[in-house]
Amino acid sequence: MSMVFSFGVSLNTEGFMSPKKSNHNFKTEQTKTTTGSNVLKYIGLAIVSLALLGLIFSSVFSGRTKGGNHFIFGSYGGRNIEYTYDNAFGQAVEKAMANYNTGVDQDNQFYTFIRYMAWQEAYTSVVFNTAIAYHLDKSGYEPSSRAVDRHIIEFGRYRTNGEFDEAKYIAASQTTKDADRKMMREQLTLATWGQDVLDSQYHSQAQLDFLWEMRSTENSYDYISIPFSDFPEKKILEYGEKNLKLFTKRPVSRITASDEEKAKEVVSKFEEKRQDMTAFSEIAAEYSQDSYKDDGGSMGATDYYLISDLIGAENTDAVFALGEGDIAGPFETDYGWIVFKADGPSEAVNVSDRVEDIRSYMLQNEVGILEDAMIAKAEELRVKAIAAGSFREAMTQNGFQVQTTAAFPVNFATDSMLGGSPENSDDPVLNGTASSEDFWSKIVPITNIGDVSRPVVLNSSVALFSLAASNTAEKMDYWPSLVDYEVARSRQTDFQTAVVNPDSKLFDDKFSEEYNRIFPAQG
Incomplete structure (x- = not known):
């Protein structure tokens, strides 16, 4: 079995894992750990393919230094996040700087910004890999010597014209060979746990069918919105008269x-x-x-x-x-x-001269009054639309501009596995709809074309939605693979969040302090 990383490196991972202890049972051990440890151990290597930044043969943990400055940017689980120009951190910085290369002068402020971004990107990748290594060590696994031998043979340092060169291997110093073997062992372990986490997923057909059913049906809706600022002037004057003291x-x-x-x-x-x-x-x-x-x-x-x-x-x-x-x-x-x-x-207060001031005050301090009034108005419009048999016609007759959403599935919080979102629009009224329980609870029940929703409170306005169209897509051939990918991506995000959590007792972040020590003038 092999694992292919996003940057095109394929590592053979079949049959080279051996436990440090013969009686070690990883899954049994998980039940004895804390919830936080379970999360990190099970999801850790989901980020391997993205976090290594193309440095699959550049060890995070055994970069060979040749002297020169080194800086400690923090630690994870007691393991230092160390920078030297030729270890993995240094190589990650060099790679990130090359990716950001714009040809600007080093005295330019934009270069200073680019440099900071490159260093932080490199630092983040090394932090994640260090965290992975920490939890790998806790899991009790290590690659076999045979697997390390196999990959030493494939390593570029010891190859000539695409073939293993025994003379080169013999000529290398023992220090170099030991360092290379350690580097290979670490990278093979990372790759193997990544394969275990990413490739060992199992989703039943019923699960896949359920998820596809959620994704495949996409609806679009006609809608109008009534902003709170449309609160009638007459009502504003009434409020002002009742609360003259406020506007004195x-x-x-x-x-x-x-x-x-x-x-x-x-x-x-x-x-x-x-x-x-x-x-x-x-x-x-x-x-x-x-x-x-x-x-x-x-x-x-x-x-x-x-x-x-x-x-x-x-x-x-x-x-x-x-x-x-x-x-x-x-x-x-x-x-x-x-x-x-x-x-x-x-x-003395003349409320007729203070209409806009009173309106502004109410928008800040009396949202409940405005919301209730706009909901009541939306309910009246809904009754008219149902009676007319046409949402668009009824809204147009009442002076509203009808807009139409993009098609989207039932997808609370915009899970990328399920596709589109109601927020795929330039209309700010729809901002936040994807995570609005009020929105979903009002539109999901309308299943027939032309049905009209109950009023939905959105961004200082009240909206009405009418089902305009519904389409069902044909099933993707690659749906199971897409589910695997999205689940792995979700695990990656969870792992990243857990690693850099400010409350983590394992992570000591000193990036800003150390970076500013290296580059004091620009910070």
């Missing part, structure tokens, strides 16, 4: 201090100089730590609700109750301790 303005100034002690010092200084008309603005220029200090602390005429967002309704009531020229506070906020000064009387 008062000219105020403020000083923001870093702590309570500084804020009390501000209050004390103001009380000493309050007869001076410029006292507050001068203190603001000296003490304040916000953007208003350059204007002497002046915020201008400010809505009640904006101040309330900072210090709460009760404290805002105190500010709006101040006599002109008086101060209130200090109030503790997320931005520091704030002292307010009343610069003038409150202004």
Whole structure:
């Protein structure tokens, strides 16, 4: 049996695995480990074909150094992630830099960016391979000497005109031969576990048929959306009249201090100089730590609700109750301790002049009211569409532009195995539909052409969908292979996530620190 990697290298992996212990039982041992260990051991080598970056004969663990600088970029399971110019990390950097080669000058900022990307790409591949090696060692397997011999014979260093050259092998130093054998042993082990994980998958015909049934049926939908911003002006005016206090303005100034002690010092200084008309603005220029200090602390005429967002309704009531020229506070906020000064009387509210301000406030703070109103409107439209027998006609008559989605299967969260997604569109309204339980629960039940969904809440809007077309594809001949590939890719992603998890007790990441030590000027 052989394993073919994505970059075209084929390794014979048949019959060369031998356990370190004759009574070792890998699958039995798994039941005794933690869930995290199980995940890593079973899925680890799924990433081999992508992680090696073409370095199948460049050992991550036994790169032969010839002196020179070496740097430790972190560790995994106690194994150092070490860089030297001629070990696997160094070769991965060289390969990545060649891939990114654009011919730009090394003093160019773009080159600095490219260099960082290349080093990080190389580092990531070595981290994954080091993690694989760690878990391989824990699994208790190693390749047989016979398998290593076979691949030494095939290694380019010892071949002439495509044939094994015994004289070259004899002429090589024992150190070189030992290093080559160690490198081969490691790469064969990686390849074998990869073969075990990737090629040993079993999917029953029933599983394959079920997955194909999910993928093969693709539906497209006509739809309209009603944005929350379409909330009727009449309703906005009604809301404004009922909540005049929120939109009452008062000219105020403020000083923001870093702590309570500084804020009390501000209050004390103001009380000493309050007869001076410029006292507050001068203190603001000296003490304040916000953007208003350059204007002497002046915020201008400010809505009640904006101040309330900072210090709460009760404290805002105190500010709006101040006599002109008086101060209130200090109030503790997320931005520091704030002292307010009343610069003038409150202004009467004319809601007719504040429609857009009130609408903006409601979009931020009263989404529930807007959502309920738009759902009610969508329900009315749905009834009209059902009565008319034509979704498109009914929506057009009511002033809506009908759009049509791309065809897609039932595919929650856009699993690549199952194909398309409702988000394959330029319409931002559909963003997030693939992972929206509300969306799928409303459209899956409509199975007849022309059926109309219940209202769906999407991205500050409410939408209606009508089944426009349904098509069933013929089964792919390569479907079982595609399932194997997608499952392996999923395992790869899971493994990568587990390896670089910030909470991992095995992974010590020092990439940024070490990279900046090597390239201090550019960082």
